[in-house]
Amino acid sequence: MTARIIDGKVIAAELRARVADEVARVKREHNLVPGLAVVLVGSDPASEVYVRSKHTQTQVAGMASFEHKLPADVSQADLLALVAKLNRDPAVHGILVQLPLPKGLNTEAVVNAIDPAKDVDGLHPNNAGRLAGGFEALSPCTPLGCIILTKSVHASLEGMNAIVIGRSNLVGRPLVQLLLNENATVTIAHSRSRDLPGLVKRADLVYAAVGKSEMVRGDWLKPGATVIDVGINRIPKDDGKTRLVGDVAYQEGLAVAGAITPVPGGVGQMTVACLLVNTLRAACAIAGLPKPAV
Ligand code: NDP
Numbered sequence: 001m002t003a004r005i006i007d008g009k010v011i012a013a014e015l016r017a018r019v020a021d022e023v024a025r026v027k028r029e030h031n032l033v034p035g036l037a038v039v040l041v042g043s044d045p046a047s048e049v050y051v052r053s054k055h056t057q058t059q060v061a062g063m064a065s066f067e068h069k070l071p072a073d074v075s076q077a078d079l080l081a082l083v084a085k086l087n088r089d090p091a092v093h094g095i096l097v098q099l100p101l102p103k104g105l106n107t108e109a110v111v112n113a114i115d116p117a118k119d120v121d122g123l124h125p126n127n128a129g130r131l132a133g134g135f136e137a138l139s140p141c142t143p144l145g146c147i148i149l150t151k152s153v154h155a156s157l158e159g160m161n162a163i164v165i166g167r168s169n170l171v172g173r174p175l176v177q178l179l180l181n182e183n184a185t186v187t188i189a190h191s192r193s194r195d196l197p198g199l200v201k202r203a204d205l206v207y208a209a210v211g212k213s214e215m216v217r218g219d220w221l222k223p224g225a226t227v228i229d230v231g232i233n234r235i236p237k238d239d240g241k242t243r244l245v246g247d248v249a250y251q252e253g254l255a256v257a258g259a260i261t262p263v264p265g266g267v268g269q270m271t272v273a274c275l276l277v278n279t280l281r282a283a284c285a286i287a288g289l290p291k292p293a294v
Contacts, residue, residue: 003257006149006228008269015148015273015294016061019280022292023062026284034283035064036094036120036275037086041079042072042102051098054272061276064091072102079105080113087115093283094120096275099170117286120278123169131177138278143175145270146207146228147182153226153259154205157182161202165189165216165247166209171230175207196220206257208247218252227253227260230267 026032036058040051051067058065068082079097086095095118101107111119116126122140130137150157162184166172172188179186189199197220200206208216209230221227231247246263253260261267277294284292 001255003227003254004153004259005254006152006226006259006261006266008145008149008261008266011149011152012145012269012273015270016057016276018294019273019276020061022280022294026280026287026289026292027062030287030289032283032287032289033062033064033091034093034279035066035091036096036279037066037068037089037092039068039070039079039082039086039095039097041070041074041098041105044100044102047098047100050272054096054275057272057276058279063276063279066092074105076105076109079110083110083113087113087118092118093286094118094275094279096121118282120275120282122174122278128169128174131174134177134181138282139178140170140174141271141274141278142171142209142230142267143178144274144277145267146175146230147178148270148274149228149261149267150205150226157184157205160184160204161187162205162207163187163189163200163203164207164209165193165196165200166207166211166230168209171209172207175209179205206248210247212247213245214247214249216248216253218249218256221253221256223256224258225256227257228267229253229261229263232263232268 038051038054055065086092095114111123116124119127119138122138127137131139162179164172164175167190176186176188200220201222206225206227213233213235229246229248233245234242237243244264280292
């Protein structure tokens with residue numbers, strides 16, 4: 001049996017189209033144009049690619065996009081001043097400071113300075129705390145994308161055994177909270193976990209967010225499991241170029257899993273689409289409108 005391939009490209013495109021419809025509706029009915037401000041400090045090539053893609057997709061969805069590029073040697077005070085200005089700007093409903101920040105800048109202080117109502121990355125402690133408490137919150141985009149991909153396979157996650165490998169604030173921890181909200185039974189594994197293959201074997205849903213090429217092997221998986229691979233790892237090819245692989249040995253996974261996400265073309269596609277969702281939600285909440293239909 002070969003696993004069903006969960007096509008992040010198609011699912012993300014559908015989600016972006018639904019966001020665009022809702023953006024058009026709030027514009028028509030409430031004269032509201034959701035706006036996303038992205039702050040890029042320095043010139044990390046990977047970050048530049050992400051920021052460009054966020055800018056284009058925001059505009060295609062009918063929202064306003066504001067880009068702020070700052071030099072790598074910007075002072076902490078100047079960066080905080082920009083965040084404060086964006087917090088006050090009524091045209092801006094979402095603020096994203098592209099991470100990682102260059103050395104010398106205090107990431108925690110910058111994230112904490114973002115108005116939690118505009119924190120579309122879901123990293124502010126208010127949002128992380130609200131999510132952990134089971135309250136309405138802006139949640140990090142990659143874990144949101146993982147849930148949507150899972151629900152393209154299973155209408156309900158209730159009672160399913162899930163394992164999340166990785167416990168970062170960006171991916172693993174918020175993903176655990178979202179899975180709990182879906183009434184899954186969740187195990188969270190990390191670098192100190194014992195018998196990881198044994199833990200994975202019990203799981204109906206496997207989320208790998210580690211950053212280690214093809215660490216999760218096919219024979220770790222329970223036959224028929226749904227596998228969501230968050231990892232993005234660049235490995236050298238024979239011709240001197242590089243290729244992307246996930247945290248799961250994909251070919252092996254295909255033979256055992258019931259459904260699996262490819263890398264690229266899986267989770268990565270969903271992250272920006274979910275950023276658009278969060279920006280739309282933030283704009284509606286700030287304007288006192290009901291939650292949009294995405
Ligand atoms: P971090 O490095 O912050 O976290 C990695 C986690 O993996 C840690 O909790 C660590 O454990 C755990 N870990 C490390 N080694 C092992 C091991 N041998 N066994 C079990 N657990 C282990 O990474 P991120 O969460 O930020 O990202 C994870 C991956 O997801 C990366 O490949 C990244 O590129 C990718 N990513 C993809 C996104 C997308 O849009 N698709 C978005 C964000 C990230 P411990 O806490 O004990 O150190």
